[in-house]
Amino acid sequence: MSKVGNTLTMLRLLESGHKYSVKELAEKIEVSPRMIKTYKEELEKCGIYIDTIQGRYGGYVYKRKHNYNVSFDYLDVDAIESIIYKLNPDEQEKLNITLEKLRSIVIYSADEVRNIKIDKEDLQKKYNIISKAIVEKRQLRFKFHNKERIFLPYSFTYHKDFIYVTGYSIKENDIKTLNLSKIKDLENVI
Secondary structure, eight states: OOHHHHHHHHHHHHTTOOOBOHHHHHHHHTSOHHHHHHHHHHHHHTTOOOEEEOSTTOEEEOOSTTOOOOSOOHHHHHHHHHHHTTSOHHHHHHHHHHHHHHHHHHHHHHHHHSOOOOOHHHHHHHHHHHHHHHHHTOOEEEEETTEEEEEEEEEEEEETTEEEEEEEETTTTEEEEEEGGGEEEEEEOO
């Protein structure tokens, strides 16, 4: 996993409120103890302060659940995306994974503060169609933010009261994570 992914994994572990020693975190994330200290430093550069408990039974703990703000938005993600398209295919592949993680963070933080009304029956219908497409490895066609997409779904993720689908957007040649409630006119591609 990338440095960004490992740092976010460490934060998610610590958000449980459980105290972890550096050694425990290193084993869970499968990195060296030195990297755990590096991830802590990176989080602190972003204004996310992890408490350190000193002593024999010490470790790291984070008791401020979801107390961090994303300091970038959709425009920042779009700017990064436009830069990636100017790179060679190998560089694009490496950065697309990181971009998708950043995009997910922006989506989660933005949806969390919006008051989105959800039609549960419509959501269930879309969920069933996408689930079947995942199993059958079929492409779907739908509109998302008034943009038509051809999409090969891979998996669902859940955050707060929202369901997201991650998959490959054919026309954009990119991996996307999209809020299921914002998908419109969903249908199978024949």
